[in-house]
Amino acid sequence: MTPAQRSEAPDAEITDALAEQVRAASAEHRGLRIVGGDTKGWYGRGTDGERLEVSAHRGVIDYDPCELVVTARAGTPLAQIEALLAANSQTLAFEPPSFGPASTIGGVVAAGLTGPARPFAGAARDHLLGVRVLDGRGRALRFGGTVFKNVAGFDAFRLMCGAMGTLGVILDVSIRVTPAPAESRTLTFDLDWPASQTMLTRILRKPYPVDGAFHDGAQLHLRLSGPADGVRAAEREFGGLAGDPRAWRAVRDMNLPLFGAPRIWRLSVPQTARLGDLTGPAVFDWAGSQCWVATDAPAETMRRLATTAGGHATLFRGAGPDEEVFAPLPIQLLDLHKRLKAVFDPAGVFNPGRLYEGL
């Protein structure tokens, strides 16, 4: 199926068929590779197994702009949801990256990736209100709900965010939506990264309406969003040059030249961290707390750089077949992860090994 055909597919609820496939796989301890739009298959460790296609389970279930929440089946294309929200002057404030038109909302939640607004608007997990998932026994379980304030039961729904499909098949998601800002301006500054970082640290201590800050290796791009007066006042105060608002989509979707490199590291570090020699060209997003580096340096070098700075490193793109992608966990935490995995997926059928070996 091509992406174009996929986006024209009718809404359908196929929970029973998915549950049947899960039960059969669990009974035989066969691995399943959960696939939405198949736009992020390269992310994470490799996983074998029979394809479990979720893209046909699609359609917006409920959306009332006054409730600030959208509930949709996992296979619903992200683009469809974004268009629906835009028509009502609302957005997904966490700016999920999209790597193709087939990208689904279920895949967005499973991967848990967040765009440039992350330090200001929160991550995917911060906006997730609830999920319905299939566990390894093929049972459809609902965690969380559709309201913002909800503390009944453990936040099992947030666990699904970023779990890379290893804990269950996401069926439906409820996500908080945000009114689109009245005004948004992009400014650029001809500063190197250290000078940019100093400037950002200074301005982020004040309540300026900043909701994006990235350095592309040559320039700092700063985005101001919110009510008009606050945005204009900050713009006057900061100076800089008018920038191209398309830059935000480019950094969000990894469309900058750096991302053409075969091996890309993601360093998640404190915003104020002064990193040492990065060994390759870098893009600093999230005001410096997410650093992309194109380098062939050994994994231990990159992981040490990140941990020394108080963060962790992911071999985001270009990992070899036996290489770890995500930062190794301390043994006590890895054991805990294995016990949590067994809660949802005792037969170990969901995306085995995609996150860590043995999960």
Place this chain on the structure above:
Amino acid sequence: MLDQFDPLLDPTFATGDRDRLIARLRDIVPLRGLITQIEGMRVYETDGLAAYRGLPSVVVLPETTAQVSAVLKVCAELGTPVVARGAGTGLSGGALPFPGSVLLSLARFNRILAIDPDARTARVQPGVRNLAISEATAAHGLFYAPDPSSQIACSIGGNVAENAGGVHCLKYGLTVHNIQRLEIVTIAGEVLEIGGDALDAPGYDLLALLTGSEGLLGVITEVTVKLLPTPVHAQVLLAAFPEVTHAGDAVAEIIGAGIIPAGLEMMDHLALNAAESHVHAGYPIDAAAILLCEIDGAAEDVEADLVRVGEICRRAGASEVRWARDETERRRFWAGRKGAFPAMGRMAPDYYCIDGTIPRRRLAEVLTEITQLSERYGLPVANVFHAGDGNLHPLILYDAALPGQMEAAEALGGKILELCVAVGGTITGEHGVGREKINQMCVQFTQAEIETFAALKAAFDPAGLLNPGKAIPTLARCAEFGGMHVHEGQLTFPDLERL
């Protein structure tokens, strides 16, 4: 009453040797850190839900993470249940002692360890009061956003355990959105770092799982919170309505207009009169309901948005709209709202606070239904709520000295929670399930979901020693209580025998 734990419906543990337990704990904590006399333990027999009372076996007040770890190891070895306690302000009985338990107070963990104004974080011990964090960081122009009404007394560790909210969480989020690292101790005595100093951590989102876990998964010994720059300007508007439903309509209109207030609160006639006589906030006492709407940001934007909010309120039928004249009046408007719970003490000898959340569009019908329930049970209900996020706090007024009233209040509260679930909401928006809403968990969740919660707990605490009988009901309890309830056309627990 639910403060009585039922061996048939709640977890049970073999009766331990108390003298041996005391001897072992004495080796760990200093003399002042162990309370074994009943008079001394009375302070700990209840939390903010004062109707529920019980005594632990002993109270222990460790002072270091190493001591917490050692205490938990002893409890694990002896099979003794443990109830962690912060400031004891919780409203759901989450810190109610379990019979025979060790009550583990984190009160001595009361230091702010570090403030990093550049990174906009503070590393604090769990016993630090919520408001103390904002007070300590104010000099840097920073504050900690979640502000439960009890913020003057409640502790940050308790806030994390309950995923506490507050009047400003519509804009700034709940506790889970405002912390980035925890140090916890497991029942096995392991010290784990959850989350980190970066914005995310590798692996599953354990930080989210631990937040709001109500002391069932681990004991929090350190918290790193995120701080925000203090807004330049904040202004609050008060709108009075002759009908409660008109106020509800105004709330939907404000949100629908794309305005995100820093706070959007509603009080009905009974609640605002109680608050007014308690705090003298200047509320219009004839109104059926008032809305408080606060906007923060740049001064011109605040003014522009508040003008729009005022117009929306008038269109929705407000009889009066006024802005706080100055900062003093703004604070007084909020003092009335934050003092609404204590003010209830003047209206009736006892009150029972409910904490459901509903979709905003169901507000009018839920309020109408609550009025009918109130009449049916013969108990007045005052309504105070975080209208912006649909989080209701109906306050049931009763007199525990009158026979049957406490039971009636508990039953009426249960009905209101079931109503919240029926309209697509939840039984608890911010106070937690605790002991209080243990039965209603069986209404909101299916057997398979409850089993999953229990298994998640077991992944941390296989013997079930941490805060037993709270938050996650046993299947036996749901079979007993859930027998009357039908979930999506089916009995909630069809394959369990009814007791």
